Amino acid sequence: MASPFIEDPIEEGAQIVRRALRRERIFLDRSNPLDFADDYLYERYRFSRPGLEYICQILEPHIGRATRRSAALTVPQSVCIAMRFFTTGSYLYTVGDAERLSKNTVCRVVHQVASALTSLMDDFIVFPGHLPAHVIKQQFYAIAGFPRVLGCIDSTLIPISAPLGEDERDYIDQYNSRSLNVQMTCDHTGIITSLDAKWPGSVHDSRVFRESTLHHRLQQGHFSGVLLGDRGYALHPFLMTPYPDPEPGPQTRYNLAHNRTRVKIENSFSLLKARFASLRCLRVAPDRACKIIAACCVLHNIATIRKERAPCFNLQPLDVVDPINLEYPTGRAVREAITSEFFT
Structure with a gap:
């Protein structure tokens, strides 16, 4: 009669195999x-x-x-x-x-x-870009003949779905969804040159820009040139917006060149969200969402600089613009000067 303390060799071998398999599943590859x-x-x-x-x-x-x-x-x-x-x-x-x-x-x-x-944002996201300012202006001018352009500006909504607590109403955007309102500028190649990713979705584009470091630097004359923005922004001497009701001729040609050049920022948004699908809806708290957005923007710039393959994308539907119809006299004077000199 076999001793009860002696294991069946076949069963013992099977147990060894099972333990080895369990270790293989637990340990990392x-x-x-x-x-x-x-x-x-x-x-x-x-x-x-x-x-x-x-x-x-x-x-x-x-x-x-x-x-x-x-x-x-x-x-x-x-x-x-x-x-x-x-x-x-x-x-x-x-x-x-x-x-x-x-x-x-x-x-x-x-x-x-x-x-x-x-x-690493300060290394990879710099305004007006990684090229000299005069080269950036030349490349923008080659698109549609719009002069002195340092970059294109716009904001995009990044949906978030994490619980927001007492501040939830601040994040309700114009589509009645919870989001962050993220402002970016880009250069002629689509590289992101500035980023402001901290604002709740209810905040208007004009306020995001007005409170940004970029606005203060432009206002203080740190850069010679203009941004191109839609009618969600005020007309400044350093930010050109379209004519709201353009007359035939120079004003219409100005608006056409403005739109053809400013589409660069819309392309950048679409490519960014195609490359990083997490930005279509972030299921994290707002502070972590801001970091992920910034991280994706750094990666987008690295990919663009290194000429990584770009995914196929369609232009994202444009966010509804709430025109503020604010035109500072100095901004209107600069727009008229550009129109008369380059689009007459």
């Missing part, structure tokens, strides 16, 4: 997440392998220390997890399931990477 073809990487992260390696390189000083301390994720793994969230717009647990990680881990990694990218 240590393979290099960048060791795939560019098409595979682009589909998931919107960057080629060299582009992802560059992002890892610039973020390593910011997230590498935490990575070494926790010994849980490498820098490439952290970057790819965050990029997967930025580009898909999926729920955190969906990204976690795909990467075999918990929702809390994904949340922590996304926050770390977004914070690191946000800390």
Whole structure:
């Protein structure tokens, strides 16, 4: 009779296999997440392998220390997890399931990477751009003959769906949805040159601009040139808006050139949201949403500068503009001078 203390060798072997399989499911895959073809990487992260390696390189000083301390994720793994969230717009647990990680881990990694990218804003988001101002003006002029343009300005609504508490009414926009009102400017290539991503959706575009650092710098004469904006902005000597009721001839030609040039910012919004689908609806608190928006803008500029493949996109429906019909006399004088000199 066999002793009850002696295990069945076959059963013992089966238990060893089952334990090994359980360990394989629990432990992280240590393979290099960048060791795939560019098409595979682009589909998931919107960057080629060299582009992802560059992002890892610039973020390593910011997230590498935490990575070494926790010994849980490498820098490439952290970057790819965050990029997967930025580009898909999926729920955190969906990204976690795909990467075999918990929702809390994904949340922590996304926050770390977004914070690191946000800390690099001053390096990648600069006004009027990374080229000399006179080159930017020349390139804008080549589009439709509008002179002295340093950039195009507009705001876009980024929906958010996290609980907002007592301040929820502030975030209700003109479409009766909760959102952030995000102001950007761009150059002739679509690179984002300024960003203001802290305002609730109920705040008017003109106030966002009026309270911005960019407005104060332009008002103080730090730059020689003009922005192009729609009628949601006041007409300043440094911000040109269209004629509300243009007369045939020079005013109509001015408006046509203005519209053909200002479409650059609309293209930038559409491309940004096509590249980073998370911006179509952020399911996080407003403070974290602001960081994710800033992080995506930094990544958008990196992609544009490095000439990464751009996703196909259609122009997003324009937000309804609430004209403020405010024209400062100095702004009207500059607009008339431009019209008479360049569109007569």
